[in-house]
Amino acid sequence: MKLSKWIGTTIVGMSLLSTQGFAQNTITVKPTIQRYLGENTSKLDRDKYMQAHIWIGEKEDKEFEAFKSTYNINPAYKGSRRFWNPLATVKQGKKPKVKNKYKGVRDVTPFSVSTGRATNFFYDRSVDYSEADVAAYSKEMAAYIAERYQKDWPEMPAIYEPFNEPFVHAKDLYPGKGNKAKSNKAIIKISEALRDIGQAVHAIPELENMKVAGYASAWPAFEVNNFEIWDTRYRTFIDIAGKDMDMLSVHLYDGKGLNNAGGRRSGSNAEAILDMIEVYSYISLGEVKPIAITEYGRLVDDQPGWTPKNGKSNYHPIENSQAVRSQMHLAMGFMERGDNLVCAIPFSTGKQPSTKKYAKAGLWTVDKDGKAELTSRKYFFEVLKDVKGNRVHIGSDNVDIQTQAFVDGKQLYVILNNLNEETQTLNLAVEELKGLKKVETKRIKTYVNKLPQLVKDSSKEAPSTIDIEYGETIILTYNFSKNLPTKKKEYSTKYYASEYLKPIKANEANTFDFQNVTADAKGSAVLRLGVGRAHGKSLQPVVTVNGNKVTLPEDVIRGYNQHNRKEFFGLLEIPVPAEYLKSGDNKVSITFPDSNGKISSAILKVIGYSKKSS
Structure with missing residues (x-):
């Protein structure tokens, strides 16, 4: 976006103006300069990004295995996030007996996140937890959860995120109607419970491989009421529980719904949210805690007339596909945080009947006969399907064009993504083109009113310019006759x-x-x-x-x-x-x-x- 001021209704028209008249729109790539985020992170860690909000586990699933094979996803991947942990087995405060099944340091399942609900911890709806003294209970329950993980929990997550989006449900911790003052007190109780869980897990050496994350913020609208939402939520959480978390987690969405009042977080808003978390972590805790994005993407609409039990389909292919654009916008920013990012899980869900609510967000769609087929959300994985290697220097003089570049042996991969609402014509200034054999171009175009398109092309010559539409992602693969050398290193x-x-x-x-x-x-x-x-x-x-x-x-x-x-x-x-x-x-x-x-x-x-x- 190029305009710094706007007045009244002129904002809409002005915001649609292209930056082409004001920026040179030059993308500079220097493939022999290896780029580091921080001092140690250069290689693209594909496992951080090639994920979905699914869980397959040990089940045999031919479609899932085919999906991993097609998009070069780690064969060990079993899924990313699920609602299952020891707290889920506690019913109305009654805890199952802990059995001594395992000894020694527990191994964890790679890439996996286990989460749950704060209302399983604060289970009695007749109790006003905003006022009740639950300090002893909180520590007791936290110790129980940690002991279950240590001694008898069969499948250990790499990340334990105790509560999913708990603060937007703070009103469930006391009887009666929602009350702002009570909700703020309930948020403190939830934060104290997260602190207690973190301390209990970290007190057991056998659980050293399982990391604790919180608080899975649903609505990081920090700016609301002159940053009151920040003060009463994320800042409060960090002040109380931050030092006992291994990482800080948040959910980022475009679209309209519980997680976002409308508009787009992708771009400057998401960057400001994550920077604020990092900065306050540095100020308050003396370190920049790693960040886990345990949900992100776009909130797509329910289908007209659909209700949870009326048997109508809640899947529409075009509505489902809208998330691809948002997922790529956000993921490009996340890749630039690779040195401090633990994982980024796009909210694309697993197989389920089309009549279910989150069929609308499915990575697969399932017909009446139970046959599963990948939806347009597969195109998110198409972007990084072949991309690998070390980061190399890339720059854009147009802030709306997001860029990444990687070198792996004889291949240079350049990824371009357009946040500008107008088509941009980019000048490609790629150095060190001696020995170039061909350039393969892959375009993923996402539209508002029709299905995405995957367009492929190749040329023996390197393009000097390229057009990129709004929401489009382009992957350019430069193939050379010899390995590209590293002549210099740069550190960010x-x-x-x-x-x-x-x-x-x-x-x-x-x-x-x-x-x-x-x-x-x-x-x-x-x-x-x-x-x-x-x-x-x-x-x-x-x-x-x-x-x-x-x-x-x-x-x-x-x-x-x-x-x-x-x-x-x-x-x-x-x-x-x-x-x-x-x-x-x-x-x-x-x-x-x-x-x-x-x-x-x-x-x-x-x-x-x-x-x-x-």
């Missing part, structure tokens, strides 16, 4: 400010200090600034770095301007000349011309050719 390091959530006042500077920076005048840098503001307020602040004024591009917002959200909450991505930085401490000043909102986070991303100073 994030530096976190020690302050966050600073009010914006007209013409008053907010300053952020970044310490122990390793500067490289031959590299590059980006200031990642999370901002929550009312529509119509400026998104083009005056920025200085160590006293040097930074010239902002016209477009610093990834994706659209959020015109159909109640307010703007997103990330401003501001390129900073590398020569403005110095090794050691750096001071950044941010000044907006108008009052309103807050700066939610500030991260300085520095790319250079040497590792961070210890």
Whole structure:
């Protein structure tokens, strides 16, 4: 998105303007410069992304095995996430006896996440848990869960996420109608239970392979009520339970429903959410906790006239396919967080009759005779089907074009994804093309009113330009006669400010200090600034770095301007000349011309050719 201000109804028309007239739209690829996220992450960990919200387990399933084979998914993959854990066996507080079946350190099932419901923990609907003293009960139940996992639970998850989306169900922890004050107290009780579970699991050496995640945030609308939702939910959770979690989990969706009031999270909104979690983790816990995206994608609509028990189909192929666009938009951002991301599970569900609610989100559709067929959601897996290798340098001067590039032997893979609502013409500046044999092009086009298309082509010549439609993903495979060498290495390091959530006042500077920076005048840098503001307020602040004024591009917002959200909450991505930085401490000043909102986070991303100073 390129427009920083809009007024009234002009926003809609203005938001649809292409950035083509303002950006060069050049994609620069340097395949002999190996790229690292942090100091150690270069290789694409396919297992983090090639997942779905399904569970097959030990069942024999020919279609599932064929699916894994077709899309080069790890043969050991049994599924990602399911609602099954020891707490689910506790009925009305009555706990099954623990049996001594296993000894020693428990092995875990790779890639698997087990979750459950807070209402199984806080089970008595007649009790007002927002007021009741449940401290002793909470620790007792947490110890029981950990003991079950240690001694008699047959299949151990790699990640135990005790409660699924618990805070949006906080009103279920007390009788009567929903009450904001009571719900906020219930959130504290849930956070304390998560803390107790984390402590109980970590106290047992035999469970060292099973990691604990929380809190599976359903509705990370942190900006609502001047960031009250942040304060009463995710911040409260981190303050109480953060240090006892191995990772922090969240759900991110485009579309409209429980997880999102409408509009798109993909792009600047998702980036601001994740940056805020990282920054506060750094400030509060002294470390940036890993992140697990245990659900993401798009909330697709139920079919007209469908109800849970009326026998009508809730699957429509075009509605189902809308999630492919959102999944790819979000996954491209997640791949750029590969050094701090544990997993990213797109919400595409398993086989079920078309009359079931989540048939609408199925990776398979099942007909009346029980025959299963992959839906259009297979195209998400088509993107990474053949992609592997180490990251290499790639850059885009259009913030709406998301990019990734990898080299594996004789192949260079370039992935392009368009968040802009208009078709973009891109200039492809790929270096080191000596020995090129051919270029294979694979396009995945997603549409609003028709099924997606997979289009393949090949050429002996490297294209110099390429058009990319809104929501389209293009995979270019450059095939060379010899292995591509590594001539240089570049490292991307994030530096976190020690302050966050600073009010914006007209013409008053907010300053952020970044310490122990390793500067490289031959590299590059980006200031990642999370901002929550009312529509119509400026998104083009005056920025200085160590006293040097930074010239902002016209477009610093990834994706659209959020015109159909109640307010703007997103990330401003501001390129900073590398020569403005110095090794050691750096001071950044941010000044907006108008009052309103807050700066939610500030991260300085520095790319250079040497590792961070210890």
